[in-house]
Amino acid sequence: MNPTRREFLGSMAAVSIFPMEAEKPELILFNGNVVTVNAREPRAQALAISRGRIVAIGSDADVLHLAAASSQKIDLGGKTVLPGFIDAHSHPAMAGVMHLRMVDCDLRSIAAIQSAMRERAAKTPAGEWVLGFKYDDTKTTDGRPLKIEDLDAAVPDHPVQIEHRGGHTVYCNSLAFQKAGISDKTPDPPGGKIDRDPATGKLSGRAAESARELFNKVIPEKLTRDDHREGVKLISKMLAKTGITSATEAQGTPTDLLAYQDAHEAGELLYRAYCFINYRYIDSMISAGVRTGLGDEWVRVGAMKLVCDGSISERTARLSTPYEGRPNDYGILVMTEEELYSYGKKAHLAGWQIGTHANGDVGIDTTLRVYERLQKESPRHDPRFRLEHCTLINDDLVARIKALGAIPTPFSTYVYYHGEKMRNYGAERLNHMFALRSFLDAGIRATQASDYPPGEFIPMMALQSEVTRTDMKGNVWGPKQRITVQEAIRVGTINGAYASYEENLKGSLEAGKVADLVVLGRDPLKEDPSTLVTIPVERTMAGGKWTWEA
Numbered sequence: 409m410n411p412t413r414r415e416f417l418g419s420m421a422a423v424s425i426f427p428m429e430a431e432k433p434e435l436i437l438f439n440g441n442v443v444t445v446n447a448r449e450p451r452a453q454a455l456a457i458s459r460g461r462i463v464a465i466g467s468d469a470d471v472l473h474l475a476a477a478s479s480q481k482i483d484l485g486g487k488t489v490l491p492g493f494i495d496a497h498s499h500p501a502m503a504g505v506m507h508l509r510m511v512d513c514d515l516r517s518i519a520a521i522q523s524a525m526r527e528r529a530a531k532t533p534a535g536e537w538v539l540g541f542k543y544d545d546t547k548t549t550d551g552r553p554l555k556i557e558d559l560d561a562a563v564p565d566h567p568v569q570i571e572h573r574g575g576h577t578v579y580c581n582s583l584a585f586q587k588a589g590i591s592d593k594t595p596d597p598p599g600g601k602i603d604r605d606p607a608t609g610k611l612s613g614r615a616a617e618s619a620r621e622l623f624n625k626v627i628p629e630k631l632t633r634d635d636h637r638e639g640v641k642l643i644s645k646m647l648a649k650t651g652i653t654s655a656t657e658a659q660g661t662p663t664d665l666l667a668y669q670d671a672h673e674a675g676e677l678l679y680r681a682y683c684f685i686n687y688r689y690i691d692s693m694i695s696a697g698v699r700t701g702l703g704d705e706w707v708r709v710g711a712m713k714l715v716c717d718g719s720i721s722e723r724t725a726r727l728s729t730p731y732e733g734r735p736n737d738y739g740i741l742v743m744t745e746e747e748l749y750s751y752g753k754k755a756h757l758a759g760w761q762i763g764t765h766a767n768g769d770v771g772i773d774t775t776l777r778v779y780e781r782l783q784k785e786s787p788r789h790d791p792r793f794r795l796e797h798c799t800l801i802n803d804d805l806v807a808r809i810k811a812l813g814a815i816p817t818p819f820s821t822y823v824y825y826h827g828e829k830m831r832n833y834g835a836e837r838l839n840h841m842f843a844l845r846s847f848l849d850a851g852i853r854a855t856q857a858s859d860y861p862p863g864e865f866i867p868m869m870a871l872q873s874e875v876t877r878t879d880m881k882g883n884v885w886g887p888k889q890r891i892t893v894q895e896a897i898r899v900g901t902i903n904g905a906y907a908s909y910e911e912n913l914k915g916s917l918e919a920g921k922v923a924d925l926v927v928l929g930r931d932p933l934k935e936d937p938s939t940l941v942t943i944p945v946e947r948t949m950a951g952g953k954w955t956w957e958a
């Protein structure tokens with residue numbers, strides 16, 4: 409789509425100026441191709457910014473005319489400007505501390521992982537834990553997952569635990585199992601699984617879901633308050649570089665909430681955080697009078713987080729029909745419907761938004777039943793129930809989501825980045841997964857969501873993945889769910905703002921909203937969809953300040 413200049417100018421309303429801001433703008437960005445995501449004024453050329461807010465937006469002539477002698481003016485050279493991207497489901501504070509203290513195992517062979525772990529062990533006193541993360545069994549060239557023997561051979565004298573990229577399973581060496589009190593004979597805990605070699609019955613090295621807690625109990629949590637702040641600082645820079653200006657901490661704890669406040673106070677927080685609170689902390693939060701929305705435009709208390717089923721990338725999501733080639737495997741339900749309901753009721757009555765991890769169609773159905781029951785028993789105005797991930801849908805589920813006004817946060821980059829995992833679900837099922845086309849057609853406000861670390865958070869990758877439904881190797885997965893670039897931009901901006909009750913604050917470029925934006929090297933609306941991921945992010949601004957400049 410290549411609008412002529414006349415159409416372009418014709419699509420602009422007269423300059424709109426935020427009436428409350430009488431003062432002169434501090435900064436004016438002009439000569440831009442500004443995609444506002446505001447239906448009343450879809451395109452603009454210039455923005456005036458003062459005290460972190462957009463005070464005027466419109467044509468160059470109208471906005472430049474507001475400049476005072478003190479106003480800084482930046483010529484955008486015709487570059488495309490979009491609202492800053494909102495990652496509606498991610499784990500940034502958690503990922504930040506992981507990057508600080510764990511070995512990044514996003515490597516392409518078991519040998520490479522062994523040597524990275526060995527290297528870290530050499531610098532770690534014997535007996536202390538050596539931890540890794542972002543391991544992905546489908547991305548190594550070995551064609552088989554890590555085994556207990558691999559880790560014993562690499563690191564014999566330290567307990568080792570490597571988290572799968574999906575975050576629901578771990579791979580450990582013998583010493584780690586010993587420390588966790590797990591032997592070949594230990595039964596699977598409820599909601600969890602300790603894998604064994606089918607031939608010998610011996611531990612294979614992998615533990616899933618609630619079985620992880622046996623390790624969590626014995627891995628010392630040595631992180632200080634400062635470490636958590638440092639983690640937010642580190643991840644802030646990583647997100648800003650890609651054009652993200654807001655993110656939801658989807659499994660937040662009081663520690664994360666504090667880390668966000670500390671980082672913000674230190675001037676190190678570069679994105680707006682909507683910090684979910686894990687259900688385990690909900691009683692103390694409610695008794696302290698806290699609920700969703702408390703905070704300010706930088707650090708805000710988000711929804712209470714519940715978890716219904718397993719993960720897509722690790723093939724533990726609960727499905728109504730089994731995984732391809734594994735006729736008895738339907739995945740895992742992590743919490744019972746009654747547990748979801750009893751936590752949900754507490755939070756719902758106390759005015760909290762609820763966000764429940766639900767991937768498989770059975771997980772989504774269960775979660776919706778809980779939400780429907782809560783709304784029926786105690787109707788609340790605009791509860792904006794969230795379905796975290798909401799991966800595998802059917803027509804009935806979509807209709808119920810629409811009727812409830814619920815918000816799905818499907819994985820945005822999985823098709824592109826995790827293509828090799830799609831085979832586990834099969835071609836037919838893929839047409840009902842990450843189902844943005846179905847959601848948008850039904851008028852449901854689905855969001856962009858990376859789930860980092862499990863998924864990549866690069867917004868341009870999200871656009872490409874959602875628009876092309878094609879993976880890195882060129883395989884197409886679920887083409888019926890393709891959306892347009894324009895739609896994908898809305899999903900990544902204003903829909904994300906809606907999901908946190910902040911659609912009047914951010915998500916589009918309008919006078920009165922915060923100055924959160926991204927300047928791109930090329931216009932995604934004119935780009936070949938198969939190269940969207942290569943569009944460079946030249947600058948990112950949050951609250952009127954550049955958080956990234958190439």
Ligand SMILES: [Zn+2]
Nearest residue numbers: 497498658859
């Ligand atoms: Zn998540």
